[in-house]
Amino acid sequence: MADLSVQRGHYRRGPGAYALRLVVVAYLFLLVAWPLYLVGRNAFANGFDDLAAILTDPDAVHALNLTAQVALASVTINTVFGVGISLLVVRYRFPGKGVLNALLDLPLSVSPIVVGLALVLVYNGRTGWFGPALESIGLQVIFSGPGIVMATAFVALPLVIREVVPVLQEIGDEQEQAARSLGASAGQTFFRITLPAIKWGVIYGVVLCLARSLGEFGAVKVVSGNVLGSTRTATLMVEEKYLNFDRGGAYATAFLLALIAVAVIVSVTLIRPKDHR
């Protein structure tokens, strides 16, 4: 988030600074770059064969499609609710705000598998709290699309909020008050003043949320039922292929998922204006 290049050249570079830099680079290389590179290399171990196999297998294409749709739905939901919740938390005072703030971090700290199990408890069609009622009106949540979207949205919920809240706090509410005093309604104030001001926070939150949604595995595995050609998402397919000794297919799919996530983050970093936080 922070622009580390701002202070470039304004401090002395002793041997300590170089040593620290070496440690950081080595750490990132061993933990992130090298393993990711190996995934890429394995994906292309047989040239483009594995990738082509994935893209022509109807079940694999269905899984990729499902992942894309789920990610899109979860990002949309989290963006709308994330911006709304951020406004609520920053601009209003109400009893229980501290509890709400703590709850907002919960999805990041609770293991996704717990999230999945919790959703099953509430929404399963036979013994869940809401499940039977929803099923009687024809809406199946668990082992179906809605459950996958809910699990993904749950896990990625804090990402938009954590990006937008600090920006909202930084800009303060004077611009909004000025807009109101100039005759703007609440809606006009939001779309003309607040949203442009928090634009980059929202975009960055959306990108992180998208990347997280594409990669969600644990919670989805519990709630989806993992039915081939129906509720099997791309991440579940990677596991399936890996366990079935289809290493090439697993790496090719994993590579595709990583590629999309890395591509959106890099492109946003590139188009983001330098003078913005």
Add this chain to the structure above:
Amino acid sequence: MSIEISHVSKRFGTFVALDDVSVSIPTGQLTALLGPSGGGKSTLLRIIAGLERADSGRVEIEGVDATNLPPQKRNVGFVFQHYAAFKHLTVRRNIAFGLEIRRRPKAEIRARVDELLALVHLEQFADRLPAQLSGGQRQRMALARALAVKPTVLLLDEPFGALDAKVRKELRDWLRRLHDEVHVTTVFVTHDQEEALEVADEIVVINEGRVEQVGSPDDLYDRPANDFVMRFLGPVTQLGDRLVRPHDLRITVGSAGPSDHAGVNGPASVTGRITRIVRVGFEVRVEVTTDDHVVTVTLPRSEFLELGLHTDAVVSVHQAAPARVAAGAA
């Protein structure tokens, strides 16, 4: 009367910001809400604008009950201490904002914005972003933005508070001249008594959530209602048992004769020794120590030289103008 505030109270938790305040603010004039920080003057201004809601009481703007109107329905222009510039819009779009919200025809908006840009001398900055302007320019832009919608009243919250001393003084003069041109009912909040005395037609002194006094700058300065107003509006010193302005005192060399010690109601006179002389520009501040207290006298340098005063000289101090208030707990 343009703005009628009756029995307005406002609390923040246990802190009483306004305590049963009633004030009338006249149409077409420049009124200052003056008082120390935390005295409730900004809260009152924000209640007039609708940015804050009074716990009780009534606000009327030009005969319309505005107590329960949201800010966008009050037709007030508000200028914030820290400008509240729309950072992502150019100066032109900032000024046009209120008109765009009102869906005025494009040509009309353009003409009105050009007119205002000329009024605040920002013509050549029309296409810049607020970040590319100085503090004074940003505040002029904020003023133009508030004026664009032809508000019934213009409210300014410490408008020059964030500016450095020189720009502050310039903008203060400029605001006075602007008001003489535009004649919109204007209320501005300040904690700087000099600013209020110099710019305002009328001053409302607010302290600890109450109105201490309302009047013209002359009224307040020469006929303060109480010690607080006396002390807040300008320098004070103690002469005998009275609170007086140091520049209203006269010094004569030598001790005062018994005949000078007039009766209870007459002008007081004390005798003492000069203990300190400070020259501040064209003015000289002389401290005279009497038996029981120190009197500060300010006099022009020319008069000081004429009298040939020096430390340790014995002098008598008396009042040139009639006393204003008896010193209370001073």
